[in-house]
Amino acid sequence: MAVVHAVVSVVVAALKAANPTGQSVLEAISLAVLVGVAAVWAAVDGWREVPDRGRAWVLAALITGVGSAVLSTLGRGLFVDQTGAGQLGEALTGGAAFSALLVLLPAGLGLLVGPRLDPDRRAGDDEDEPAPRRKPSPRPRSTTGE
Incomplete structure (x- = not known):
């Protein structure tokens, strides 16, 4: 996800440098693509039903925030303009937080919707569930036969 965010950031920056006016549609489309990738x-x-997927997506959001900040600063410096290490501090604070939210929020929505996509699987799961466990009695069983 960090690479996807960094590539989109560098492409948008390059297109803005080539044509500084009229790029609001491009920015909206790029945000929609980033949100869509995380949600899908x-x-x-x-x-x-990937195990521990919630924790994995929280970690992915954190790594994406920091990783995309570093990679996009590096990519802008190499391919777009003379962005240097001085811009890294700003990218690691505001940019990283924004990127992390662009992963975390749609991923949360995707994690809610994903298990509900296959209604046949959900109907079949009810039959495979084990019988509920009985709650143990607070009194021990009588061994004398009473």
Whole structure:
């Protein structure tokens, strides 16, 4: 996810540098793509019932925030303009938080929707559930036969 965010950031920055006016539609489309990628990927994880997927997506959001900040600063410096290490502090604070939220919020939605995508699987799960366990009695069984 960090690479996807960094690539989109560098492409948008390059297109803004080439044509500084009229890029609001491009920015909206790029945000929609980033949100869509996270939501669909998380929905697939939920549909496939990947174990511990919630924790994995929280970690992915944190790593994406920091990783995309570093990679996008590096990419902008190499391919777009003379962005240097001085911009890394801003990217690691505001940019990283924004990127993390762009992963975490749609992923949460995807994790909610994903398991509900296959109604046949949910109907079949009810038959495979084990019988509920009985609650143990607070009194021990009588061994004398009373």
